[in-house]
Amino acid sequence: MDILVTGGTGFIGGHLCAELVERGHTVTALARNPDADDLPDGVETVMGDVSAYDSIVESFGGKDAVINLVSLSPLTQPSGGNDMHDRVHRKGTENCLKAAEQHGVDRFIQLSALGADPSGDTHYIRAKGNADAAVKASSLDWTIFQPSVVFGDGGEFVSFTRKLTPPVLAPLPGGGSTRFQPIYVGDFVEILADSLTDESHIGAVYEIGGPEVLTLAEVATLARRARGQSVRVLPVPMSLAKIGLTVAGAIPGFPMGPDQYRSLQFDNTTTSNDIEAFGKTADELMTLSTYLGVSN
Numbered sequence: 607m608d609i610l611v612t613g614g615t616g617f618i619g620g621h622l623c624a625e626l627v628e629r630g631h632t633v634t635a636l637a638r639n640p641d642a643d644d645l646p647d648g649v650e651t652v653m654g655d656v657s658a659y660d661s662i663v664e665s666f667g668g669k670d671a672v673i674n675l676v677s678l679s680p681l682t683q684p685s686g687g688n689d690m691h692d693r694v695h696r697k698g699t700e701n702c703l704k705a706a707e708q709h710g711v712d713r714f715i716q717l718s719a720l721g722a723d724p725s726g727d728t729h730y731i732r733a734k735g736n737a738d739a740a741v742k743a744s745s746l747d748w749t750i751f752q753p754s755v756v757f758g759d760g761g762e763f764v765s766f767t768r769k770l771t772p773p774v775l776a777p778l779p780g781g782g783s784t785r786f787q788p789i790y791v792g793d794f795v796e797i798l799a800d801s802l803t804d805e806s807h808i809g810a811v812y813e814i815g816g817p818e819v820l821t822l823a824e825v826a827t828l829a830r831r832a833r834g835q836s837v838r839v840l841p842v843p844m845s846l847a848k849i850g851l852t853v854a855g856a857i858p859g860f861p862m863g864p865d866q867y868r869s870l871q872f873d874n875t876t877t878s879n880d881i882e883a884f885g886k887t888a889d890e891l892m893t894l895s896t897y898l899g900v901s902n
């Protein structure tokens with residue numbers, strides 16, 4: 607297939623492009639500042655900003671499928687403010703859908719996030735929810751993925767956790783009890799690539815998580831242990847965490863505002879892990895501790 611990966615130069619995009627090329631697909635990665643040197647051999651790049659329709663529409667011509675990975679991180683405050691989430695995630699997705707429809711590209715894979723909800727608690731989650739609604743309302747052959755956090759080389763989850771929890775003592779809301787279900791990027795991109803070529807996935811919304819549920823405190827402990835360090839997590843009352851500044855302010859130079867902090871207070875786990883729709887079982891997925899080379 608000839609595939610356009612919007613946001614294909616990012617963390618998941620780099621790994622996915624490699625997987626797609628290995629499977630014999632023709633791959634083009636679209637981003638605002640694409641650099642072919644950062645991508646696997648054989649991946650074409652094209653410049654475009656999904657929030658500006660005219661800058662992306664031509665790159666959809668002649669494609670068989672689109673995978674939309676464009677993202678602003680939920681963990682850091684966007685430089686243009688939190689309204690950027692709506693502009694990039696919702697409006698950007700609407701522009702990609704429109705461009706796909708204009709060029710008759712039927713297959714559309716959308717990378718959403720667990721908990722995506724138009725009336726959710728953060729700008730990111732609301733924009734993701736609105737983007738999913740636009741995908742579902744389209745006439746395309748869509749599939750939506752809602753993963754928990756994704757880890758692997760180039761990802762920000764583990765390094766973010768380290769920044770959030772300095773060695774020795776780390777204050778976290780609720781003692782770091784928020785739960786995550788991290789999935790390894792290598793496992794996840796296989797699922798994404800499989801979904802492209804199997805029509806049974808059309809019209810499905812999949813919640814995707816890794817093999818184990820870990821609290822933020824457990825992730826922090828593993829991340830620090832992988833560096834030969836230890837950490838003791840101090841509980842911060844949720845009431846203080848709601849204000850969201852006490853701890854965020856304690857991370858020098860870290861662009862985290864109340865919205866980002868709030869996102870750390872909600873569990874990020876699947877209700878039913880849909881990996882089985884792709885023939886995978888939890889025990890064959892990479893665990894975070896195996897990836898980090900430490901015991902659980």
Ligand SMILES: NC(=O)c1ccc[n+]([C@@H]2O[C@H](COP(=O)([O-])OP(=O)(O)OC[C@H]3O[C@@H](n4cnc5c(N)ncnc54)[C@H](OP(=O)(O)O)[C@@H]3O)[C@@H](O)[C@H]2O)c1
Pocket residue numbers: 612613614615616617618619636637638639640654655656657674675676677678679694698717718719720753754755756757761763
């Ligand atoms: N990583 C995770 O743990 C995780 C968890 C759940 C869901 N997801 C979802 O998975 C998808 C991919 O995430 P990721 O971690 O790979 O993101 P990422 O590393 O931040 O990559 C984002 C990509 O989007 C591009 N981009 C950003 N703004 C753009 C714009 N206005 N127009 C065109 N391209 C733009 C970036 O390139 P430029 O900056 O050069 O434009 C980059 O290629 C996203 O939808 C994300 O919400 C990720």
